[in-house]
Amino acid sequence: MLSPGDKFPNTPLFPFKDKIIHFGLFFVLIFLWLRVANTSRKKIKLKIFTIYLVFGIIIAILVEYLQQEVPNRSFDYFDIAANILGGAVGIICFYILYKKNSKLV
Numbered sequence: 001m002l003s004p005g006d007k008f009p010n011t012p013l014f015p016f017k018d019k020i021i022h023f024g025l026f027f028v029l030i031f032l033w034l035r036v037a038n039t040s041r042k043k044i045k046l047k048i049f050t051i052y053l054v055f056g057i058i059i060a061i062l063v064e065y066l067q068q069e070v071p072n073r074s075f076d077y078f079d080i081a082a083n084i085l086g087g088a089v090g091i092i093c094f095y096i097l098y099k100k101n102s103k104l105v
Contacts, residue, residue: 019082026086027093030056034094038105044098049091056087 033052038044060083067073097105 019078022079022082023086023089026056026060026083027090029059030087030090031094034091034098035105038098049095053087053091056090057084060084060087 030052033055034044034048037048037052060080063083064075064077064080067079068075094105
């Protein structure tokens with residue numbers, strides 16, 4: 001997320017490509033953090049989900065702020081929204097799988 005903008009590979013353009021990437025990265029990040037928190041297989045409390053969501057929001061804002069200092073990158077409120085939405089969906093998916101006792105979590 002902090003790579004210079006001119007270092008990205010040339011790919012065919014499609015609408016909202018960067019927003020989809022931001023969403024996906026934060027989805028995976030939060031989902032995997034929760035997976036690590038669940039390694040003991042004990043009951044996860046709602047407090048953990050809240051902490052991870054707040055931490056994800058802080059990271060989302062911090063990364064966008066730091067992008068101002070990276071060549072060919074810029075601050076974008078819609079990227080923050082995509083980051084937060086990806087993290088929130090990651091939490092929801094983890095919670096659903098957790099409640100179903102899925103082997104994925």
